Amino acid sequence: MDTSTRPSAPKLTCRAAPPETFVIPSVHLFDPQHGVDLVGDLLVEEGKIAGWGDALRAPEKVEILDDLAGCWVFPGFVDPHAHLRTPGHEYKEDLTSGPLAAAAGGYVAVVAMANTDPVADCGPVAAWILDEAAREAVVRVGQVGAVSRGLKGEELAEIRELADAGVVAFSDDGRPIADADLLLQALRYTRGIGRPLLIHLENRSLSVDGVMHEGRWSARLGLRGVPAACESGPLARDLEIVRYVDAEQKRQGGTRGGVVAGVAAASGGGAVSSGPPAAAVPLIHFQHLSAAASVRLVRQAKAEGLPITVEATPHHLLLTDELLTGFDQNLKVNPPIRSAEDRAALVAALADGTVDCIGTDHAPHAPQEKEVPIEDALFGTTGLETAFAALHTGLVLTGQLSLERLVEAMSGAPCRVLGLAEPRLEEGAPADFCVVDLEERWRVAPETLRGKSRNCAFLGETLTGRVRLTVADGARRFARARGED
């Protein structure tokens, strides 16, 4: 009998697929974080990266994917922040459509938030989702457990039970943790479990009925605004609490780390083997940062060495409040798209690492929830299918961000936030990568999207860069011919 009471490892699950063997000729292999930047043929053998170069000794009769020449191969993307809406809101997204949208965006793993119905606030709900994903999902799904019972912000959810069910992190995302004592208790209680809290910053007394960023354009349009302090205020409080708990835990000794599992180590049936020990995960990962004031606070906190990480979404990095003049409900998001100055600060922060990674906050909604006056519309935009192309178009091609940094922020960085082994283009590593045509231009239209909902902030935009193939857990999970929608 196993008498250990240590928490078990996080699980990421997807549909099992037989490990594949194939060659992709003449591609640009690009994983600078792990020292790979070259043009050649890529051999995948039995689901593992077997080698690359000009004169590959491929096995006899191996399948050759010869329509991808000239494309770039990146380590697979990992989204630390998505809403897959299951259970309870399957009319918006489910565990088939959400992971398919992820695969279409080059993602090999996606982390689902806990604000489902029922809420993922106990072991059985989380376990059910992971089992369901093991039957339906084309790429891995990691599940987040609630911090508080019912997301009510009053008392702790059964966090140890959730950890043992395999959740990758804890979050009340969609709602802030208003009660400082709850946050303090949660940070202490998760010690030793090795999984971070993902925090949605929002002072609800400042955001009530707000539709957009409070500033020049909210004044012009007459829409109720949400001030930047709605985010930076609670951030300042949370940083103080992190500073306090971090010092306390250092005095107490030991490590924060728990059991490490890998995106790259997960296999389709749901089993996860332990990966190499990663650096300790942050105490708090702040979600969807939007304001320049918040960037300043994070920069100070990181200079001080506080164990925090930060994500930004493609829409906050690319869009500004002025766009709300069109009253496009898909631009109504929480936190709101902010001013040009805020956007510039976020982009600079992503470039210099103050913002660690990209999280999409993929938030699908049904037409009836969006096709209403903007004041009544639900918050959220989808993001999985457009994240890379939009950021490549808006930041890389305009010279604001390097391609290397973008790939890192979408692949390795989110894995380090969550303590997961990173996908890598490395001989012997599990095949977890995407193949992208960096030149293909496409117009984001509802029919180009695989997800169940089409409430995308980038609808109508023409983007450059298209995911042509996603290989996850050793098998092809999504493929698109050149020019296909």
Place this chain on the structure above:
Amino acid sequence: MHLISIDDLTAADIDNLFRLSDGFLEVASRSIKKVPTLRGRTIVNVFMEPSTRTQSSFELAGKRLSADVINIKESSSSVSKGESLKDTILTLESYRPDIMVMRHPRVGASRMATRYTDASVVNAGDGTGEHPTQCLLDLYSLRRVYGEFEGLRVAIVGDVLRSRVARSDLFGFRKMGIEVSLVGPPTLMPPGIEYWGAPIHHDLDALEDVDVIYLLRMQLERAKGKVPPVPSLREYSRVWGLSPYRVKAGQRVMHPGPINRGVELSADLADDDRSLILHQVESGLAVRMAILYQCLAGSLSEEPTG
């Protein structure tokens, strides 16, 4: 002499107390269990919080020493009519008692009582503060079982945060040379306890190398106004509850009582012969007789068990 905190005693005081306790333990085995040592002395037991063990133990200890013992309980006292602690103590002081034994839900209440009485005050538990006589009886049980303290390893498991027993035991056990570690959910470790140098562990795996597992009850009644430190008793007992298969051969289990079967320990472990729970109660009577004697030792001429 007052006994408010375990820090009121030196290791030598405690050794001395246990030599006296040996004599009183012997008295308890006689057919006539009473000695005349405190004849004519008055002991007031003031219990402002529910208690089975401590109250009955002190009452019996006083009676076996032939003292006149009266018991004041919150439910039947003027406290329920709004009387302040100060006035209760001043009122009882009018009887010129020799010893006042006090249990109170507020930290520091016993120390406060010393300001209003000339009697020796013995702290029988003050809120989440201290419970020095529990510590002494625990030590005495350990001494009876193991002979000596040096080198013993004890893990205190559970709700350390709200436990006066844990506070007295940690400091009292270490005073006698016992290695003490604290085990439980991080939220049940008192913030700042790390300054006091006891190793802190968050999983029962840490029990591997100890001789004695000292369990604590979850004190839900002391949770008012705060976010509860653990999500549920179900989760607590699943992760930190002790059952026989988690106790290694040769390990002993202690608990100050009252126990909650099925929460901090399984029902079958409570009844297991590795449990010292009832042994502790027996030790308690002898130790409390010794404490009452020692409180008045300076003014007594007779030998305790004569």
